Each structure stands twice: as structure tokens, then as C-alpha cells.
Amino acid sequence: MATKRRPKLTRDAIVDAAIHVAERDGLPKLSMRNLAKELGFEVMSLYTHVSNKADLHTGMVEYCIDQIETPDIDDTFDWRTALHKHALDLKALFERHPWSVELWLRSIPGPRRFDLMEWQLAAFAASGLGEHDAHQAYHAFFNHTVGYMLQRHAMTFARDDIAVQEMISTLDPDRHPNVLHHVDQHRNGHMDDSFEHTLNLLLDSYPRE
Numbered sequence: 001m002a003t004k005r006r007p008k009l010t011r012d013a014i015v016d017a018a019i020h021v022a023e024r025d026g027l028p029k030l031s032m033r034n035l036a037k038e039l040g041f042e043v044m045s046l047y048t049h050v051s052n053k054a055d056l057h058t059g060m061v062e063y064c065i066d067q068i069e070t071p072d073i074d075d076t077f078d079w080r081t082a083l084h085k086h087a088l089d090l091k092a093l094f095e096r097h098p099w100s101v102e103l104w105l106r107s108i109p110g111p112r113r114f115d116l117m118e119w120q121l122a123a124f125a126a127s128g129l130g131e132h133d134a135h136q137a138y139h140a141f142f143n144h145t146v147g148y149m150l151q152r153h154a155m156t157f158a159r160d161d162i163a164v165q166e167m168i169s170t171l172d173p174d175r176h177p178n179v180l181h182h183v184d185q186h187r188n189g190h191m192d193d194s195f196e197h198t199l200n201l202l203l204d205s206y207p208r209e
Contacts, residue, residue, distance in 0.1 A: 009041055011049040015059040019097070022060070027099040032056075057107040064093055064100045065112045070119045079127040080203055086120070087145050087199050094149040101149045133206045140202055148195050 017038050022030050032053055036043040050056045068089055071082055094101040109117070120141070124134040164187070171180055 009039065009045055009049065011059065014039065014046055014049055014056065015063055018056055018060055019063060022099040023097065027102060030099075054108055057103045058110045058113075061100065061103050061107050062110045062112045064097055064104075065116050067093060068116065070116065073119070073122050073126055077123075077126055079123050083120075083123055083127075083141065083203060084199065086123070087141065088196070090145050091149060091195060094146075094153075098153050101146060101153060104146060105150075127206075129206050137202070137206050144195075144198060144202060148198075 014035065018030055018035055021035060021038055025034075032043050032046060035056075036046055039046075050059065068086075070086070071077065094104075121134075121138055124138045124141075127134065127137070129137060164183075168180070168183060171183075173180060
């Protein structure tokens, strides 16, 4: 009976397996030891292709960035349309790969991440904003997109109906009428468009030169 051959160990194979583990078991379960077991190799074999766990995380984020399209910034470039779509593309990416938003913040940027950052900064520079406002707008854009998804992923209790009901039972309608109304808005889906609404406010808030 023929022995099943292990796939060749490469950096891409290691990153692909790490993403598989993160999506199946969650990012906290991703360790070099668990990853080696997943691949059928000894842990030290992985370090031939990734220098450490931080390097692995960088590779995982780089994989995600390859899924994002960025239009050329030329004479026909519509900065607002492009950045609006870019924010929605990033949000969709973080929804497809929930682990990626956390690594986006704490991983060391790789070359494709810097390419993406260069495009983002160039897009804001093409908006007609002054240098200071373009700098501020870039950070506001990043904070809204990443921060929104971090909060969404972190608030796990919000997906637990029993936990939500217990929380609501602790609120006094006379003391917390606005909080109760706010919670009710979320529960009834009235705030589903809050990401895009805030994005539009952000993109339209800075005066052009």
C-alpha cells in the first residue's frame, strides 16, 4: 500500500494552513506547534520558511491584501468613489476573515501592506485636501474602518440573545431611556447602515483647496 506523501513545505503552504487553522479554530488556537501538527511536520521545519510567529502573522495579512483591488491613480481617478469602495472592500475582507482585523493592527507590515498604504495616502493626496487635512483624513478613515470591525467582532455577547436579555433587565427605563432606545435600534436592525453613513460623513467633512 502506497504511503500518502506530505505536501511540500513552503512559505505559502504554511500561511495557507495558518489561515485554515485561524478560520476553523480561531486566532487564539493558532500556535506554531498546532500549525506544525496540522501540516504534518516538526515545529523546527516551519522556521526554515517563517522566521517566527510575527513573520507568520505578516504573511497572513499579506495574503488578505492580495484580495483587495486598487484602481490606478491617474487623470480619471475619482478619489471619493475609490475610497468609498475601498472602505467597503476592507470591511468585506474583515467579515470574510474575522481574525484579519486583529492582525492588521498588531502584525509587522510587509511589502504589500506598504503598497496598499502608499495607494491610500496617494488617494487622499488626490482629493484636493491640504497636506495636514489629508494626513488627518487618512487616519480617520483607517480608524473608522478597522475600529468598526474590531468592535463588531469583540462584542460577542451581542450575538447571545440570553445575555442581551439579561443586560436589558438591569436597565431602568427612567434612568436609562436613551440607552434602551439605542439597544432597541441595534436589535431591530436600524443601525445596519451605520458604517457607510459614517463613512460618507467622513469623506465629505474636509474642505477642499
